[in-house]
Amino acid sequence: MKNRRFLSDNNNTCLLLVLLSGLIGGEFLIIVFLRAADSPLTHSAASTSPLATTPIQLRAILHYATSPVVPQQTLDEITLSFDVLRSLCPCNFLVFGLGHDSLMWASFNPRGTTLFLEEDPRWIHSILKNAPDLHAHTVSYRTKLSESKALLKSYKSEPDCFPPDKAYLKNNDKCRLALNGLPNEVYDKEWDMIMIDAPRGWFAEAPGRMAAIYSAAVMARKRKGSGVTHVFLHDVDRRVEKAYAKEFLCRKYLVKGVGRLWHFEIPPAANVSGEGRESAGFC
Numbered sequence: 001m002k003n004r005r006f007l008s009d010n011n012n013t014c015l016l017l018v019l020l021s022g023l024i025g026g027e028f029l030i031i032v033f034l035r036a037a038d039s040p041l042t043h044s045a046a047s048t049s050p051l052a053t054t055p056i057q058l059r060a061i062l063h064y065a066t067s068p069v070v071p072q073q074t075l076d077e078i079t080l081s082f083d084v085l086r087s088l089c090p091c092n093f094l095v096f097g098l099g100h101d102s103l104m105w106a107s108f109n110p111r112g113t114t115l116f117l118e119e120d121p122r123w124i125h126s127i128l129k130n131a132p133d134l135h136a137h138t139v140s141y142r143t144k145l146s147e148s149k150a151l152l153k154s155y156k157s158e159p160d161c162f163p164p165d166k167a168y169l170k171n172n173d174k175c176r177l178a179l180n181g182l183p184n185e186v187y188d189k190e191w192d193m194i195m196i197d198a199p200r201g202w203f204a205e206a207p208g209r210m211a212a213i214y215s216a217a218v219m220a221r222k223r224k225g226s227g228v229t230h231v232f233l234h235d236v237d238r239r240v241e242k243a244y245a246k247e248f249l250c251r252k253y254l255v256k257g258v259g260r261l262w263h264f265e266i267p268p269a270a271n272v273s274g275e276g277r278e279s280a281g282f283c
């Protein structure tokens with residue numbers, strides 16, 4: 001009798017032990033799973049994947065899904081730059097002008113550098129209020145649209161503007177077409193793609209796009225890395241944009257035009273050979 005009770009007590013203790021170890025084991029497994037899902041290792045693996053969505057892309061989706069204001073360029077124009085950006089990104093992308101398209105440009109270049117140059121500090125403030133992740137600098141222009149003809153005529157007699165091999169931007173006080181006071185980051189980086197959709201160029205007192213076009217041409221010519229610089233210019237239906245594009249970005253480098261947008265592929269000057277290269281000017 002005593003023996004039977006001893007055996008049944010023993011069985012109960014064993015059952016209890018099995019249940020307890022099962023419970024502890026299960027809890028341990030759940031903790032291991034939760035830790036693994038939350039571990040920095042799994043997080044960084046996901047966020048470094050080239051397909052992982054970046055915070056700026058999420059902000060862009062939220063913005064464009066809820067805003068009635070859309071970018072000024074048409075779908076066909078945007079698609080032209082979008083296709084090139086997709087083939088280059090992550091890349092260094094310099095954009096003249098902040099606007100309703102800025103979040104879109106930055107989110108097309110995830111994990112790359114997208115830098116905006118804007119003339120109007122109040123406009124910078126109003127755009128960054130809703131998109132603080134954008135990287136933007138103020139730029140001062142020393143030109144007026146009304147001077148565009150005179151500057152195009154006279155730049156060749158200014159030795160700091162011309163010939164192109166001698167042209168430079170940083171601290172170039174004599175050549176008004178050179179953007180001379182930009183942050184070092186702009187001069188130190190090689191820009192794979194440049195979008196010129198600013199400054200304002202639709203009234204006489206506005207700065208016009210002359211200096212942006214000239215400076216983009218100088219940057220492209222000075223490129224040391226492999227490949228060309230892709231330069232996009234908007235509003236080419238206007239006289240000044242057309243004339244300066246022909247002078248500095250060159251017809252022979254124009255690869256495509258859609259709507260009011262032209263796309264140039266400019267090789268570094270070191271890759272351009274030919275007799276009398278210096279006197280030939282930018283083209």
Ligand SMILES: C[S@@+](CC[C@H](N)C(=O)[O-])C[C@H]1O[C@@H](n2cnc3c(N)ncnc32)[C@H](O)[C@@H]1O
Pocket residue numbers: 070071072073096097098099100101118119120123197198199200
């Ligand atoms: C032609 S806009 C560029 C517009 C841009 N592509 C877009 O889709 O919004 C060029 C410049 O005009 C000025 N600008 C454009 N819209 C403005 C606004 N609503 N208020 C003040 N300035 C504006 C900014 O200085 C900007 O850099």
